[in-house]
Amino acid sequence: MSKNAVLALVIFGLVSMSCGPTLAPAAERDAYLGKVELENVRANKSMTGRWSVYGGVKNAGDRTVTAVVLTIHLLDENGDKVETREGNAVWGDPLEAGSSVEFRIPVDDAPETWDRKVDVEIKELGFGA
Numbered sequence: 596m597s598k599n600a601v602l603a604l605v606i607f608g609l610v611s612m613s614c615g616p617t618l619a620p621a622a623e624r625d626a627y628l629g630k631v632e633l634e635n636v637r638a639n640k641s642m643t644g645r646w647s648v649y650g651g652v653k654n655a656g657d658r659t660v661t662a663v664v665l666t667i668h669l670l671d672e673n674g675d676k677v678e679t680r681e682g683n684a685v686w687g688d689p690l691e692a693g694s695s696v697e698f699r700i701p702v703d704d705a706p707e708t709w710d711r712k713v714d715v716e717i718k719e720l721g722f723g724a
Contacts (some may be wrong), residue, residue, distance in 0.1 A: 605706035616687055624720045630656030631663060631717060633684075634695070638702065638711045644699035646702050648713055652684045653695040660690040662721025665698075669705055670712040677708045681718065 603692050619627070636650035654660050663685040669678045682700030690696055702713075 618662055618664070618719045618721045618724075623722070627656055627660075627720060627722075628717060630654065630658075631660060631720060633665075633715055633717065636713065636715045638713050646705060646711070648682070648700045648702055648715065649698070650684070650698050650715065651695050652690065653675065654690045657692045659692065660685060660720060660722060661688075661690065662686055662719060663690070663717060664719035666718045667700065667702065668714040668716075669709045670703065670714060671708045672712075674712065676707050676714075687701055693713050695710055710715040 618624075627679035632653040632655055634653055636648065638646060638648050640646050640657045652663050662683070665682050665684050667680045667682060668676045669680065680700070680702060682698075684700070685696060686697035688696075
């Protein structure tokens with residue numbers, strides 16, 4: 596591998612590591628989890644015919660949150676999970692204490708057995724830079 600290729604890979608790695616928020620360790624995440632609320636979560640079809648999960652995230656705590664990673668369970672007519680997806684409700688842009696933000700996470704190519712019902716939970720949180 597040439598020196599230029601190695602240099603490019605090193606620069607890419609450094610830029611990639613500094614572009615996103617840092618996810619909190621499990622204990623820190625779990626201690627704050629009750630202060631981050633999901634609001635009005637629903638699956639809706641857009642005017643273009645694409646399905647997405649919409650909702651809001653409210654930071655009811657006293658810290659700035661920079662990442663909220665969601666686990667989205669797509670449910671069948673019986674409420675059983677037919678597929679699980681992940682998406683970022685907040686990623687990088689600070690969600691200040693006491694504020695809320697709306698999110699949309701596409702769920703294209705969902706299984707035919709999906710009944711347009713979802714169960715959404717917070718998987719990860721990030722704080723600060």
